[in-house]
Amino acid sequence: MSFKQQCVGLSDGRLMPLLGYGTCQNPEIPASKILESTKIAIDIGFRHIDSAYVYKNEKEVGxxxxxxxxxxxxKREDIFLTTKLWNTFHRPELVRVGLERSLKSFQLDYVDLYLIHYPVSIKAMEKCKDAGLAKSIGVSNFNRRQLEMILNKPGLKHRPVCNQVECHPYLNQSKLLDFCKSQDIVLVAYAALGSQRPTNWVDKNAPFLLNDPVLCGMAKKHNRSPAQIALRYxxxxxxxxxxxxxxxxxxxENIQVFEFQLSSEDMEVLDGLNRNFRYFPVNIAAEHPNYPYSDEY
Structure with missing residues (x-):
């Protein structure tokens, strides 16, 4: 595959671009906006597109x-497309049905990465990979304990190649990142720039990451935007x-993150911004036995 961006190797031998275009949108924004913005993102050079069944925009992304x-x-092989299994398709017999429904919306033959959106069994996901409908499989919003349950599962055929979680300077996930690296699992950061979602998802009093004075000061120092610093981090x-x-x-601007580097001192300063703050705590699911955020990481 040919990408403008740098890539990270996955445990199954495939490559994932380090920078992706996220398509999660405010429900009030028309889907046609995602259609046009995704086209622009591809024209600019993005080759990693992240979608999900629950975003209700797979048709437009496709x-x-x-x-x-x-x-x-x-070409199709130039694009790394991710989508996710939503909670309504968790029963093993529905997992492939959910993926095939997504593929029908995309009008594509396969996705490059299929994720479990919230913690459930991975066995039926393995069958989707075996069938060629998903080139790689991974998980999303799993904590360490939940990852270990999968990795220690007898007869595991395909290890999850990644774990997509909320991650930004206010929630740097350093302990989870270290564990994932030790298991050859790539960490994928959603909300890498904080949050621009509506207040029914995010506390209206939540701090605005890109206005952080330390982030803004570093952006000025490097003659970059705060978003570029957060992504480069x-x-x-x-x-x-x-x-x-x-x-x-x-x-x-976002795709230019490969044109500069932060010093080790810069990285330490950004590490110091961590406050274990979640923009998306999903409190509505806090009583669920698989709720992932009760553990430290």
């Missing part, structure tokens, strides 16, 4: 990818960072 293939901008740690914006100028 249309954007297919249109750029038709235009000759990319992740890719230098070996974390795949997902960034979402509708603005073409911001997309172009």
């Amino acid at each position: 249309e954007a990818i297919r249109s750029k293939i038709t235009d000759g901008v990319v 992740q890719v230098q740690r070996g974390v795949v960072a997902l960034a979402h914006t509708y603005e073409q100028k911001e997309m172009k």
Whole structure:
């Protein structure tokens, strides 16, 4: 595969671009906006596109990818497409049904990565990989204990290649990152720039990450934007960072994170911003036995 961005190797031998275009959107934004912004993201050079069944935009994301293939901008194998199994398809007999429904929406033959959106069994996911419907499989929002339950499962055929979790300077997930690295699992950061989601998802009093004075000071020092600093922080740690914006100028800035480097001192300063703060605590599921955020990490 040919990418403008740097890639990280997955445990199954495949490559994932370190920077991805996230398509999670405010429910009030029309899906057509995702169609156009995804096209622009591909034109600018993004090759990793992150979607999910619950985002309700797989049709538009697929249309954007297919249109750029038709235009000759990319080939299918140039795009690393991720989608996720939602909670309504957790029963083993529904897992492949859920993936096939997503593929029908995308109008594509396979996804590059299929994730369990919230902690459940992985056995039926393995069958999706065996069938060629997903090139790689992984998990999302799993804590260490839940990952160990999968990794220690007798007869495990395909290890999860990644764990996609909320991760940014206010929640740097350093302990979970160290554990994942020890198990050859790539950490993927959603909300890498904090949150721009509506208040029914995020506390309206939540701190705005990109206004953080330390982040802004470092951005000024490097003549970069605060978003570029936050993204560069992740890719230098070996974390795949997902960034979402509708603005073409911001997309172009985000993809420039490979054009500069932070010093070890800079990285230590950014590490110091950690406050274990979640923008997305999903409190509605706090009483569920598989709720992942009760553990330290």
